Amino acid sequence: MYLIFLGIFAGIIATVSFFIVFPASVLDDYYLHRPYEIPPLILFTMALIFFYKKRLYLKKDVIY
Numbered sequence: 001m002y003l004i005f006l007g008i009f010a011g012i013i014a015t016v017s018f019f020i021v022f023p024a025s026v027l028d029d030y031y032l033h034r035p036y037e038i039p040p041l042i043l044f045t046m047a048l049i050f051f052y053k054k055r056l057y058l059k060k061d062v063i064y
Contacts (some may be wrong), residue, residue, distance in 0.1 A: 013036065
């Protein structure tokens with residue numbers, strides 16, 4: 001359930017970034033030009049860590 005929540009949250013952040021112009025992506029004063037990609041990257045990394053830590057790849061999934 002936790003991984004599903006993280007995936008949905010990361011998907012929402014990535015989708016919103018297509019339609020909203022974030023100030024840091026158009027101003028040259030910032031060191032990082034696309035900061036909106038950091039939260040989905042962190043959440044995806046956390047999801048991968050939990051996926052392998054809980055050994056979810058060994059479980060039989062009805063949906064898959």
